[in-house]
Amino acid sequence: MSFAQKMNAVWEYANPRKFLATTERVLPFFWASAALCLVIGLVWGFFFTPDDYRQGSTVKIIYLHVPSALMAINAWLMMLVTSLVWIVRRHHVSALAARAAAPVGLVMTLIALLTGAIWGQPMWGTWWAWDPRLTSFLILFLFYLGYIALWEAIEDPDTAADLTSVLCLVGSVFAILSRYAVNFWNQGLHQGASLSLDKEENVADVFYFPLLVCIAGFVLLFIALVLYRTGTEIRARRIRALLARERIAA
Amino acid sequence: MIALLVRDLRLAFRAGGGFGLGLAFFLIVTVLVPFSVGPQSSLLASIAPGVLWLGALLACLLSLDRLLALDWEDGTLDLLATAPLPLEAAVSVKALAHWLTTGLPLVLAAPVLGVLLNLPGPGYGWLVVSLLLGTPALSVIGTFGAALTVGLKRGGLLLSLLVLPLYVPTLIFGAEVARRGAQGLDLATPLLMLAGISAAAVALIPFASAAVLRVNLR
Numbered sequence: 001m002s003f004a005q006k007m008n009a010v011w012e013y014a015n016p017r018k019f020l021a022t023t024e025r026v027l028p029f030f031w032a033s034a035a036l037c038l039v040i041g042l043v044w045g046f047f048f049t050p051d052d053y054r055q056g057s058t059v060k061i062i063y064l065h066v067p068s069a070l071m072a073i074n075a076w077l078m079m080l081v082t083s084l085v086w087i088v089r090r091h092h093v094s095a096l097a098a099r100a101a102a103p104v105g106l107v108m109t110l111i112a113l114l115t116g117a118i119w120g121q122p123m124w125g126t127w128w129a130w131d132p133r134l135t136s137f138l139i140l141f142l143f144y145l146g147y148i149a150l151w152e153a154i155e156d157p158d159t160a161a162d163l164t165s166v167l168c169l170v171g172s173v174f175a176i177l178s179r180y181a182v183n184f185w186n187q188g189l190h191q192g193a194s195l196s197l198d199k200e201e202n203v204a205d206v207f208y209f210p211l212l213v214c215i216a217g218f219v220l221l222f223i224a225l226v227l228y229r230t231g232t233e234i235r236a237r238r239i240r241a242l243l244a245r246e247r248i249a250a
Numbered sequence: 251m252i253a254l255l256v257r258d259l260r261l262a263f264r265a266g267g268g269f270g271l272g273l274a275f276f277l278i279v280t281v282l283v284p285f286s287v288g289p290q291s292s293l294l295a296s297i298a299p300g301v302l303w304l305g306a307l308l309a310c311l312l313s314l315d316r317l318l319a320l321d322w323e324d325g326t327l328d329l330l331a332t333a334p335l336p337l338e339a340a341v342s343v344k345a346l347a348h349w350l351t352t353g354l355p356l357v358l359a360a361p362v363l364g365v366l367l368n369l370p371g372p373g374y375g376w377l378v379v380s381l382l383l384g385t386p387a388l389s390v391i392g393t394f395g396a397a398l399t400v401g402l403k404r405g406g407l408l409l410s411l412l413v414l415p416l417y418v419p420t421l422i423f424g425a426e427v428a429r430r431g432a433q434g435l436d437l438a439t440p441l442l443m444l445a446g447i448s449a450a451a452v453a454l455i456p457f458a459s460a461a462v463l464r465v466n467l468r
Contacts, residue, residue: 142415149408150398162465163398167412170394170458174416177447181419184440185426 014091016234023227030224037217045210052207061119063211067218069112072140075105075222079147080172083165093230095161096237098168099151100229104222106144113137132182139178143171157237251335251343258347261320272309272352273359279305280363291368298367299377299428305363306356306381307388307421313352314392314409317344318400318463327400331467337460345386345393345456353385369432376431380444384424387448390455391416397459401466420447 013019045063052059079101085094116134117127128134147164154160262269283301284294321327330340360381361374369377395413399405423444430437 139415139418142411146408146412146415149411153399153402153405153408159401159465159468163462166458166462166465167398170455171415174419177419178415178422181422181443184443185422 011089011091014089014093016093019093020231020234023231027224027227030220030227034217034220034224037213037220041210041213041215041217045207045214049206049210055123058119058122059207061115062207063214065112065115065119066211067215068108068115069137070215071218071222072105072108072112072137074219075101075108076140076143076168076172076175078226079105079168083168086161087165087169092161092237093234095165096233097226097230098164099161100233101222101226102144102148102151104225104229106141106148108218108222109137109141109144113141130186132179132186135182135186136175136179139182140175143175147171251339254330254335254340254343255347258344259350262347262351269351270355272313273355275312276305276309276356276359277363279308280366283367294368295370295432298364298369299373299432300425301367302360302364302369302377303381303384303421303425303428306353306360306385307417309356310352310385310388310392311410311413311417313348314396314413315406317348317393317396319396319405322400327463328467331464337463338456341393341397341459341463342390342452342456345390345452345459348393349386349389353381353389357381357385372434373428373432376437377428380424380427380431380441383427383441383444383448384420387420387451388417390451390459391420394455394459394462397463397466400463420444420451423447 013022042063046060049060051057079098082094082098082101085091086098113134116137120129121127147167150164150167151160154163280301283297287293287297318327321330331337333340357378360377361369364374364377392413395409395416398412399409402408423440426440427437427444430440
């Protein structure tokens, strides 16, 4: 099989039946590896890493804070891609995947905000500051809320998919714009990136490796949750179609 | 296009048309602020640009509900969609009419209300400039929100929730221009950003508005 053929094979999963069959096979693997990574990463991080010499044991909340913040942004990126696929190729599974990912992303944003507040209290002496990163996440939270509310408010599924897709596209542009706007608007308390490809900037190795395991766990958990929830959405829509058909027959 | 603009303006100015609603709200907000934060003139002077910008933004938000809803109910939008005029142009005209009836009066009223809030002398010019540049973006983005929620029975709350994060960049840069203007600081960067956002919104958002309106009308 050539590369182009392999790439084209992705579209087979636009068929809901094929999607359900495959996800049912791979889901147990994702659940298990997510649980394994999270248990290893969190136990390693919480109990087998030293306290930071300035922050004490509060530094350990990093194992929840950083991965959830990472996934909060990546979930929106995933929704952006699936929305584009829906607009261009009209695959229903794609629209449903975007719908399924939104509440997961919302919860990730909330975890990042809450763990950040819990961490900020002892470190900065305040639960909340109008720091650029915090403010951006609050705005992201509002975007998720609006997106989910729009999905829930519209009854016709295709209309809802179209409108939320456009909202996701426009929202992405404004989310990036807001990020630069708040950066300009206030200097931050928040530290710089904890992870980057430039090794110099990273947190120390003792914290780095358990953090990577935790991030892998969050990514796997996100994939498992989205696949599972997409399957639920597909089945819910099938049930609705069956009920409608029965009503017509009766 | 001009006929549509004239029609929208005439409807807005007619009794019950919603003209003056935003203006009245703007007036109420700014008059009530000194009662709630206290009458110290130095405090009022420092918050005046922000309060005026926030009041203008909320007044805009308040009138978005009616922007497309009435035309949706009586079928005017269906006619507009089948008319030879592209829907993108129609929503642009709608946004322009909204700006002329809501945004422009706010811009004109802002300096007067600035006196009430003890806005420092150099701030007046920049306040008007920032509102003049920023309110068109508010109208255009608001039209997008109105087009998204036009098919919903009680879309008002959802409309505010959707538009709120979209308004953030405009508000930040707009209020920053007004604040720096009032304090006599250098304001080239936020001014250029505000103008850029406004120009891009006016040029691009009508396409998104027309696209979602077509979805809602099918």
